[in-house]
Amino acid sequence: MVIRLITAPVFVATKFEAFADRGNNDYLFSHDLGDLISVIDGRDELMAECRQLDDELKDYLRDWVGRLLATPAFLEALPGHLPGDAASQARLPDLEDKLRLLAKLD
Template sequence: MSEQYAALLDMLDTVAQALGEDLCQQVAFVGGCTTVLLVTDEVTLEDLRFTDDVDLVIQLSGYAGWPKLMEQLRRRGFMESPFDEVNCRMRLGELKVDFMPSDEAILGYSNLWFDEGFHHAQLHYLPSGAQIRVFSPPYFLGTKFEAYKGRGSGDALNSKDIEDIFNLVDGREELINEVRGSSDQLRSYLREHLVDLINNRDFAYVVQSATRGDLAREKIIFGRLKQMVKEGN
């Protein structure tokens, strides 16, 4: 496998080892780093986007749980950096690790799909044997579309969130069945945002960029996106 593939796995493993078994079961991994566990096509795995951070969702019982979590993390080697403007971010050596509460009231922001996605997280084993909980593919898509809506400004061509979405669509054949089996609310949400994406003026260029001009892969992405739109009806 590629160096990027190995690096992404190592990032997840490093964070899992630092958290320990107890905290690992209290968080769910999400974000671009988890594509290394969700993509099943070997060709796509070779060309995943590198990211320099690891994102985790955690459920806390009110704001009082936040300083307690921070103290637990400091004891396990995580630390705040004065150079980070993101108030959910900790550092583990050079790694950026974002701990995002599912409750918006705690830090003033969240994601529509954090709570539901947390409860539907799936177990994955890392090379070290560590076991982590990861947002399932349909909820991964939901969180990515929600993030794109908040920070993408409609610029699909330069959006890392859209790049991650295309990597998953391109590299996971079973995604259609997984979307079909998800909740009505999530299917409807995905349909709405997939239609918006397909109608984006840069859509064709985004697909070409994601596949590096591979016409066969472009056809796969177009076909799967249209199938997922149908599943949302």
């Protein structure tokens, strides 16, 4: 048996592709957005991993995250991708900061 692994940044990119294909701009109920938000929220080393990517993938991630951050419906839905308890919702500003950093990825 062969098990193929992908890096977290590549996983995030595949989720953007899936959202573009089947997400229907449903920012709240898209499982693909939920998956990528979980990775961005929960993987502390993601930014360091993204900085090591080739320029083409960096540009792709930067473009996608930038477009999401410029979409009011995405920003309104973002709290819905975190658990509803107060501690989880308190992470929202940190999640938004991570997204802004991804949008400026160099």
